Amino acid sequence: MEYRTKREDPGRIHPEPEYRYCPKCGSSLVLRILKEGEPARFVCERCSFVFYLDPKVAVGAIVWIDGKILLGRRGIEPAYGKWVFPGGFVDRGETVEEAVVRETREEVNVHVAVRRLLNVYSYPNRPVIIIVYEVEMLGGDPKAGDETLEVGIFAPEEIPWEDLAFPSTRDALRDLIEGPRSGSFPQER
Numbered sequence: 001m002e003y004r005t006k007r008e009d010p011g012r013i014h015p016e017p018e019y020r021y022c023p024k025c026g027s028s029l030v031l032r033i034l035k036e037g038e039p040a041r042f043v044c045e046r047c048s049f050v051f052y053l054d055p056k057v058a059v060g061a062i063v064w065i066d067g068k069i070l071l072g073r074r075g076i077e078p079a080y081g082k083w084v085f086p087g088g089f090v091d092r093g094e095t096v097e098e099a100v101v102r103e104t105r106e107e108v109n110v111h112v113a114v115r116r117l118l119n120v121y122s123y124p125n126r127p128v129i130i131i132v133y134e135v136e137m138l139g140g141d142p143k144a145g146d147e148t149l150e151v152g153i154f155a156p157e158e159i160p161w162e163d164l165a166f167p168s169t170r171d172a173l174r175d176l177i178e179g180p181r182s183g184s185f186p187q188e189r
Contacts, residue, residue: 016031018042052082053127059100060087060132060168062118063110065142068155069173072148074165082165083147085172087130088112088147102131110140119175121168132172147180177183 017041021030027046034041036051042051062085063070071083085148086107090099097114104112122129142151154160156177164170 022047022049023051032128052113055122056128057090057096058087058128058130059103060085060130060172061100061112062105062132062172063104063108063112063133063135065137065153067154069176070108070110070137070142070160071152071154071159072144073146073150075149075154076147076149079165083152083160083163084165084169085132087132095113096131097133100131104135105140105154107142108140109139109145112136113138116149118172118179121171123167128168128170130166130168132168134176146178152163 010023017030020030021027022044025044025047027044029042029051030045031041034043042053043049044051057159063152069085074082074084086104087100088103088107090096093123094102099115101112104110115136118132118134120129120131142153144150159173161170164173
């Protein structure tokens with residue numbers, strides 16, 4: 001089978017550090033087109049192992065407290081100091097629902113149960129797919145976890161739109177507030 005190296009067109013590979021060595025045999029990886037119409041892939045020159053740059057899956061939780069939304073100010077990069085709803089990466093072997101419950105507890109000290117899927121967000125040339133849930137607070141005292149500088153509880157009209165961390169933060173909050181299923185804000189959740 002003939003492979004073409006395609007280093008000059010990074011268009012379909014998201015901007016990540018280049019991997020240099022095969023995780024199976026340690027030989028060099030090269031970027032090649034394996035199939036027309038698909039992005040270039042990292043392929044081992046010796047054993048032909050294909051190292052796929054799969055997307056990362058993350059979750060987010062929108063927590064309502066007395067008709068307001070719980071946000072945390074990020075204490076880590078990227079977007080240090082910006083506001084975001086609780087969330088993070090899904091661990092291998094963990095369901096997305098388990099991950100959203102765990103991440104919410106870790107980041108803002110709140111115990112939650114999943115109510116409904118709000119939406120799934122992905123963006124061109126970005127390696128993260130984020131699944132956002134509306135969750136019900138079961139207990140806990142909202143406070144900053146080890147990756148959070150502070151927590152804030154915002155009425156929808158008080159959300160710091162200009163100081164939100166990510167496009168998915170803004171898009172999910174807008175979908176919740178303006179979306180076809182939101183109609184009105186809950187008074188108590």
